[in-house]
Amino acid sequence: MSSDNRAEALEVKGLQVAYEQNGRRTTVLNSLDFKLGKGEILVLLGESGSGKSTIAKAVTGMLPPSARIGGGSLRVGAERIPDLGKPGIPWERIRGRGIAMLFQDAQSALNPVMKIKDHFKESLLYHGLASAEGAAAISVAMLERLNFKDVRHILECYPFQLSGGMCQRICLALALCLEPAVLVADEPTSALDTVSQKEVLDLLRKLQREMGLTVLLITHDIAVANAVGNRVIVLNKGVIEEEGETRTVLTRPGSAYTRELLAARNRIARPARGLPPAAGKPVLEIVRLSKTFGGKKRVLRQVDLTLNEREILGILGQSGCGKSTLAKCVAGLERPSEGRILLRGADIGHLKGKARRETSKRIQLVFQDARASLNPGRTALQLVQEPLQYLRIGGKEEREALAAYYLHEVGIADEALTRRPPQLSTGQCQRIAIARALVLRPDILICDEAVSALDMSVQAQILELLQRLQRQFGFSILMISHDIRVLRAFCHHIAVMSNGSFGERKQESGRLHESRQPHTQLLLKCAGDMEDGLV
Amino acid sequence: MKRRLNSKNPASLIIGLVVLAILAIAILGAPLLAPYDPVAQNAAERLEKPSEKHWLGTDRFGRDILSRTLHGGQTTLLSSLLALCAALAIGLLVGMAAGMFHGSALDHILMRIIDVLLAFPFMVFAMVIAGLFGTGLVHLLLAVVSVWWVSFARLTRSVVLHAKNETSYAAAKVLGASNLAIMRKELLPKAISPVLILATFELGTLILSIAALSFLGLGAQPPAPEWGSMLADGRAHFFQAPHILIGPAAFIVATVLAFNLIGEGLRDRLDPYEKLEL
Numbered sequence: 080m081s082s083d084n085r086a087e088a089l090e091v092k093g094l095q096v097a098y099e100q101n102g103r104r105t106t107v108l109n110s111l112d113f114k115l116g117k118g119e120i121l122v123l124l125g126e127s128g129s130g131k132s133t134i135a136k137a138v139t140g141m142l143p144p145s146a147r148i149g150g151g152s153l154r155v156g157a158e159r160i161p162d163l164g165k166p167g168i169p170w171e172r173i174r175g176r177g178i179a180m181l182f183q184d185a186q187s188a189l190n191p192v193m194k195i196k197d198h199f200k201e202s203l204l205y206h207g208l209a210s211a212e213g214a215a216a217i218s219v220a221m222l223e224r225l226n227f228k229d230v231r232h233i234l235e236c237y238p239f240q241l242s243g244g245m246c247q248r249i250c251l252a253l254a255l256c257l258e259p260a261v262l263v264a265d266e267p268t269s270a271l272d273t274v275s276q277k278e279v280l281d282l283l284r285k286l287q288r289e290m291g292l293t294v295l296l297i298t299h300d301i302a303v304a305n306a307v308g309n310r311v312i313v314l315n316k317g318v319i320e321e322e323g324e325t326r327t328v329l330t331r332p333g334s335a336y337t338r339e340l341l342a343a344r345n346r347i348a349r350p351a352r353g354l355p356p357a358a359g360k361p362v363l364e365i366v367r368l369s370k371t372f373g374g375k376k377r378v379l380r381q382v383d384l385t386l387n388e389r390e391i392l393g394i395l396g397q398s399g400c401g402k403s404t405l406a407k408c409v410a411g412l413e414r415p416s417e418g419r420i421l422l423r424g425a426d427i428g429h430l431k432g433k434a435r436r437e438t439s440k441r442i443q444l445v446f447q448d449a450r451a452s453l454n455p456g457r458t459a460l461q462l463v464q465e466p467l468q469y470l471r472i473g474g475k476e477e478r479e480a481l482a483a484y485y486l487h488e489v490g491i492a493d494e495a496l497t498r499r500p501p502q503l504s505t506g507q508c509q510r511i512a513i514a515r516a517l518v519l520r521p522d523i524l525i526c527d528e529a530v531s532a533l534d535m536s537v538q539a540q541i542l543e544l545l546q547r548l549q550r551q552f553g554f555s556i557l558m559i560s561h562d563i564r565v566l567r568a569f570c571h572h573i574a575v576m577s578n579g580s581f582g583e584r585k586q587e588s589g590r591l592h593e594s595r596q597p598h599t600q601l602l603l604k605c606a607g608d609m610e611d612g613l614v
Numbered sequence: 615m616k617r618r619l620n621s622k623n624p625a626s627l628i629i630g631l632v633v634l635a636i637l638a639i640a641i642l643g644a645p646l647l648a649p650y651d652p653v654a655q656n657a658a659e660r661l662e663k664p665s666e667k668h669w670l671g672t673d674r675f676g677r678d679i680l681s682r683t684l685h686g687g688q689t690t691l692l693s694s695l696l697a698l699c700a701a702l703a704i705g706l707l708v709g710m711a712a713g714m715f716h717g718s719a720l721d722h723i724l725m726r727i728i729d730v731l732l733a734f735p736f737m738v739f740a741m742v743i744a745g746l747f748g749t750g751l752v753h754l755l756l757a758v759v760s761v762w763w764v765s766f767a768r769l770t771r772s773v774v775l776h777a778k779n780e781t782s783y784a785a786a787k788v789l790g791a792s793n794l795a796i797m798r799k800e801l802l803p804k805a806i807s808p809v810l811i812l813a814t815f816e817l818g819t820l821i822l823s824i825a826a827l828s829f830l831g832l833g834a835q836p837p838a839p840e841w842g843s844m845l846a847d848g849r850a851h852f853f854q855a856p857h858i859l860i861g862p863a864a865f866i867v868a869t870v871l872a873f874n875l876i877g878e879g880l881r882d883r884l885d886p887y888e889k890l891e892l
Contacts, residue, residue, distance in 0.1 A: 410788050439790030451781035454800070466789040515789065 088156065088293040089115040089138070089178075089261045094163065095149030096133050096142065104147070107133045108317040111151075115261060118291040120283065122304040122325065125314035126340075126534040127505070131297045133317075135265045137163060138295075139178055140170040156260040175206055179254035181264035185246035189238035196234035198253055206257055221252045225282060243398060244275025248282065255286065265297045272397035272561045277605040280306045299534055301344050302609040305329055313337045329613060343536035344613075346543075347568050359388025362522050362555050363409070363442075368418035368428075370404055378404045380579045381418070386523065391549060391556040392585060393566035395602065396576035402559045405576070406527045409557065410444040411435050422522075439470065443516035447528035449509035453500045459486055460496045463515045470519070485514040488551075489544060506537035510544065517548065524549075525557045530565060542569050563606045567591065575599045627879020633872040637865070641687035648681035653837045661855040670861040674851055679844075683861040686839035690828075691869070693755055694821045700759045702813055705766020706805065710797050712767065713774025724767070731764045736823070744832045751840075754833040758824060765816065766809055773805045814877030818870035825866055841866050 094111040097104050107130040115121045125131040136142045138153055148164035155177040160168055174180075182188045189198060199218035203209040209217055215234075222230045225248050238246055247267060254262055264283075268276040284307055286292040298304055304311050308325040313336065321334040332338045363386040370379040378401045386392050396402040407413040408428065409420055420428040427438050446452040453462055463482035467473055473481065486496060489510040500508055509529065516524055526545070530538040542565065549556055560566050566573050567588050574585035575596060582596040592603055640647060649669075656676035664671045670679040712724045731739075740757035747753045777783055777800065786796050827833050828842025829849075836843065841862040848858035 407784075412784055412787060433792075436790040436792060439788060444784075444788045446781050446785060448781050452785040454782060456803075465786075465791075469786075469789055469791040469795055512785075519790075 086117050087114050087154070088117045088119075089295065090152075090154040091134070091138060092152045094134070094137055094151030094153075096130070096137055096151075097147045097149060098143075098145050099147055100145050106317065108137070111317070111319065113312060113319070113322070115293060115295055117293055118287060120287055120292075120294040120296060120307050120309050122308035122311040123295065123297045123314055124299070124301065124304045124311050124340075126299055126536065128316065129314040130317040131299075131314050132265055135180070135263050135295070135297055139174055139180055139263060140168060175202070175257050176259055178261050178263055179257060179259035181247070181250055181254060181262060181267045183266040183270050185250045185267075185270075186238055186241075186243055188250055189246055191238055193237070194234070195236055195238070195241075195249055198249070199234075199256060202253055203256055208257065217256055218252070221256055222249075225252050225255075225286075226278075227252075242275065244271050244278060247271060247275070247279050251279070251282065251286075255290075255292070261293045261295060263295045263297070266299070267296070268303060269298070269300065273563065273602055273605045273609075274397055276303070277306075277609060280609070283307050301329065301340065301535065301613070302606075305611070305613050306609045313340070340535060343539045346539040347535065347564055359390065361385045362388050362423060363557075364419075364421040364424075365405075365409070366419045366421065368405070368408060368420060369416050370401075370408060370413060371416045378579055379408070379415075382576075382580055384574060384581065384585070386555050386557060388522075388555060389549075389553055390572065391558060391570045393558045393560065393570035393573040393588065394576055395560065395563060395566050395573055395599075397561060397602075400576045401579040402576050403527055406444065406525050406557070406559050409523075410442055410525055411438055412444075436470065439466065440519045441521055442523045442525065443519060443521040444525045444527060445509070445512050445516050445529045447532055449512045449529075449532075450500055450505060452512055453508055453515075455500045458497045458499055459491055459503070459511050462500075462511055463518050466515060466519050472519075481518055482514070485518045486511070488517070488548065489514045504537075506533060506540065509533065509537075509541055513541075513544070513548070517552065517554075520552070521554055523555050523557060525559065527559045528561070529558075531560060531562060538565070545569070563591075563602055564610075575602065624879060624883075626875045627883070630872045630875030630877075630879060633868060634876065637687070637869055637872065638691075640684055641691060644681075644684035644688060648678075648684045650678035650681040652677065652682045652685040652839045654678075661851060661858070663855070664857055671855065671857045673844075673847060673858050679858060679861045682839040682844060683841070683865055686841050686844055686862065687865060687869075689751070689834055689838065689840045690821060690824060690842070690866075693751060694817060694824055697755045697758045697762065697824070698813060698817055698820055700755075701762035701816075702766055702809065704759070704763035706770050706802070706809060708763065709767040709770025710774055710801060710805065713771040713778070714793060714797055714801065716775055716778070725771075728764050728767055731761055734761075736761050737827070740827055740832060741830075749832050749835065751834045754824065754827050757827075757832075758820065762816070762820065765812065769809055769812055770805045773808055774801050777801055777804045811877055811881045814873050814880060818873045818877075821866065821870055821873075825862075 092112050094108050096108040097106040111134070123131045123134060133142070137148065137151070142148070151163045153160040153163055155173055158173055158177055193201070196215065196218060200211060200214045203214040203217060204211065218234060219230050222233065227233055227248070233241070233245070241249070268279050271279065280303065283292070283294060287294065296303070296307060304325060310323065311325045311328045312319055313321040313328065313334065315336045320336045321328055321332065328337060329341065332341060365382055365384040368379055368382040369377065371377050382405060394402050394405065404413060408415050411427065411430070415428045418428070419426045422438065422441055430438060460479065460482050463486055464478045467478045467481065472478070483496065491507060491510055491514070495503065495507065503511070530541050533541060545556065546569065558566060558570055570588045572585040573588045573591055574581050575594070575598060577598045582598060583594065586594055591599065594600065654677065656672070659668070659672050659676040660674055662668055662672045668678050668680065670683065672678055673682070708724055712721045715721050739761055740754065743757035744753055747756070783796065783800055786800050791799070824833060825842030825845065828840050829846040831843070831846060834840035834843050844862040845859060851858055
């Protein structure tokens, strides 16, 4: 099948979209054209702000009211829409059967009070594709096709009883029941851990092979593009930078922008080096720590871990393995059920009130969602002073000087000091959050997925920043992530967590592949497969 | 799907504010605007129909109803606002405490008190208070406040519980903020706007309740004018002179409507869920 005689499943021409807010108009897409062949997986690759999600919303008629469509035509199969900007488009005919959608957060895309079987029934009956009994048969067949085991049980479950990866596969099954001409998947795997990510992507490839599924996949992740894409379009600020076969674009990029993206990824993927040795006394010892929620749900089981002075220790694990609970216990946000957390020999696990607040000076936490961790009403300079005010450190001028110093250290420009989070980029917000954590001069900095919400290029910048600050101030870092690349590039040692415990002691990050733990090998294999062929 | 046409439309807010402004000027300016003394009786002009001399007619003692309505508004509005502020303060305090120490004994005790108050018919409760302490405006307000804080406390608590799941709450804790600092800086600002919106809706009901209790004779005592007691007064002469009721009734309706419109307008502007749209 050559690409010429392929019929197009989707064609977009001259798409123009701008957002208007408070009278300000920002153009997001400027006269964009692309085609998607039948049975093809096309990847739209771009960083945040590239307009890739706007494309998905525009072709499904789900743009927010602030969007202004300047023009553009759409063709899905036999359906033609000459002007997307005009009202009265028969979206109910197009959505579902013409274009089906897969969202990033599958769990919240499903109705929490409806069983899985009712989701199938609702959508099949609505589109008049089956009777109530027929719907049951179709849903069983579809779930089996999507590699589900124990289908009967799953159909009786509610969405919150299933993992994120399973919910995403159920959304996929729901979409495919309607036999759509095109499946639009907007970051379908970014919220998933490496193993579930690979499952979903493998499934997409399999369905493409077996059913001729056509997919428009939107992602910021080069590895995802590499793993599934036939063709890739690199998008930058609403303009197509490059378009071509995935292999060609990712190995011999034609545009400077694509080269930059790949370089940023390589900076992260490069194994750790230039780290000062992590020799030192233990600063944090976790001894047989267990955490049980509500008397029955055991999240942590007898965890042992030692963090040395000046060490960067990575904790790798899939979502739900308990790594964030561990971080919360160490940071004093959760109380351990059993076991001890020793900070320089003193147990901090059961402190209360003022004594607990004092440990804030020694242990600090940086969150995944930096923007949500910052009060939107305060300026950068005020935000960094918060911990000093809370703990009554220094006078007014001293606080301000300290805040300014640390903001300077994390690379916030002087003119940004008086800006508030809504006016700052996500990367800048994370820098401010880091400055706010460091202003207390902690011994330990916990980074809970601190870079996973960031674009590749920003990720590299923040990791380099953390490395420099760690060298300069000499604190230890507990780096929690699901991303094996980030940890390998950044940490002295890595400990792999699964199901609430560490299967083995921490390993040197360069020698992780020597681990005999099957779980570690699985994580390494999934990450390796996705990167396969990338330089 | 039905479009929410009024979602960003400020019309209801503007209309509400304009009506309220007119009412406020009329009521506050009563000493200057009212044509007669609100308590001056005139036996020769009893139960007169509206005329050029008395725009809204006179009551059974020959008092000018327009003058009484304008003056009475001061009592009604002032006492409802006072009661509302007190209820708001108590509700915010209780709700914050219950939410902050969710699951503790304090939370349980406060919530059970709230349940009891919610289960008890408010009017009966007010009558019990009046029975215990005697009638009068102050006792009426006491009765109203002691029940009215409940809805504010419930709302505040649920907002606080929601905010405690947010990253900013965890961040403040990690940064070493004390419970008091967290309540003041993180939780209170989040609770204020939904509680204020609820307050505008509640104010309308509050005015009606105070009027209703005054109508029953529990509130302001004669001859002081008050909308509720004026209605009660006119009741006896309803078939002879229905116009007696028009003045206070119209003012009550207009005031309640104005506050409801303002509440609706504010909700559309401040509702955090509206902001989820880009």
